[in-house]
Amino acid sequence: MEPFIPERLPLQQIAWEPLIPLMGKVNRTLARYDGLLQGIPNPSILLSPLITQEAVLSSKIEGTRATPGDVLQFDAGEAPVEVERRRDIDEILNYRKALLHAETVVAERGFSLSLLRELHAILLDSVRGEDKKPGLVRTTQNWIGPPGSTMEQALFVPPQPLLLPEFLENWVDFYRSEQPDFFVQLAVIHAQFEILHPFNDGNGRLGRMLVPLFLFERGVLSRPAFYLSAYFEKHREAYATGLRQLGTEPGAWNRWIDFFLQAVHEQARADTEKVLAIMKLYERLKEELPALTHSQYAMPLLDRIFRQPILQARHLAGDPAMPSRPMITNLLAKLKQAGILISLRPGSGRRGEVLAFAELLTLCEA
Structure with a gap:
């Protein structure tokens, strides 16, 4: 299989009219979710468990098996006996650390390729993949396929490294540009990043991390507390298939954008219910604990x-x-x-x- 040559951004073949009803739904559901976020009195406390859950789920897509409970028990001083489980937890903790670092930096100076490299270095610090040049854009060819597969057996071969600087610059320019719809733009940003696969490891986790960062920087969300890993994990096959078809089949980009917008809509609804339940629990215990203790x-x-x-x-x-x-x-x-x-x-x-x-x-x- 030959290295893929992606299209330059912005895309020219998006059919906008079929997407308009879903674009409206996404705007409404995410606006409701952000209204809820703005009403949380102490978001750093109430949203903390959700950050850990996202770190677990995004890492799970890449093959880790640790649960949120494993991570929280580790935080409580209970290290797992199994070496592999401890390695999983270390990767998840790095992901959580990268998310928190990204929120601070984006709020201060916005997104950049420099920040992307910083996040990659945090992700791979002292874990599996630490030998994959953390923080450096790849200079060798990589490919995506089953463990042990050769490039000829690959499911997808990203662009050759000599083309990466040009395509990454184009991708960053598109990230910073003003487009007709934030959510369609984000669908393309996420997919193009996965197509470029610019690092030797950790591309999937970084690509998913971009979702809340983009929405936060653009003011769509008041906090970068919105994660799609739960939806992508639940629809793993459709997620992977949609990405692999881009640029190779007619209408693939519109199908991908439709899938991505549906993911945002469904996850925003689920997260709204979850945050409401957490706030309800907090308010209930705020009444009960003083009387109890x-x-x-x-x-x-x-x-x-x-x-x-x-x-x-x-x-x-x-x-x-x-x-x-x-x-x-x-x-x-x-x-x-x-x-x-x-x-x-x-x-x-x-x-x-x-x-x-x-x-x-x-x-x-x-």
Whole structure:
């Protein structure tokens, strides 16, 4: 199979009229979702579990098997025994770190190829792929296919490296340009990035990370808290097929854009329901915890279990918003007795008990 030669952007063959009804639906559902985001009183707390879920799902598409619970248990000091599971978690933690870094940088100076390289370096730092030149655009030919396949057996061969600088510059120019519709533009941005496959590893995760960053930078979202990995994982075959057909079959770009817009619409609806459920849970416990604990520390404790839904008492001891260690133990015991926290692992000797905020975890993983 020969290296693919992509079309330059902007595309000339998009049939806009069939897309108009779906474009309208996407605008409405995402506007409703962003209105909800703007009404969250403490988004860094309430949205924190969703960032971890996105990191898990985007990495899962690339073959990792760790769950959100695995990652949160690791955050709570419970490292997995299996070496492969620990490697999975390290990749997921890098993805989460890259997402948070990207939000800060985009807010300060906008998107650039330099930021893309920074994110790639974070993704591959000290994990599988660390030998794939983190942060550097590839200078060798790569291909996409089953493990162990040769270039001749590949499902897709991206452009040859000598053409990459030209096509990447064109892609960045298109990213920064003003187009008739944000969401159609984003569909093309994401697909063209996957076609270019500009790095030796990590292209899929970076391509999915671009979705919230673009919408945030363009002001469509007030926070980059919208992720498509759940939809792409659920429709993995359609996602991969749609990308592979681009530039090779008539009407493929319109079919891809239709698929992408449908993904945004469905995920925005699902995320709206999920965030509403999280906010409802938070508001309910904001009423219950003070009455349950009779403590001035009820609200700081509530915020902490939302931010870290799997934890040990010792993690709270160093928090300046928390009381003494005996009082922390007493507060957690009351939450456990009320069924708000459950025990994942009992304490033994110097090992503390691991507790989980099960209702929040269930909401986030739904």
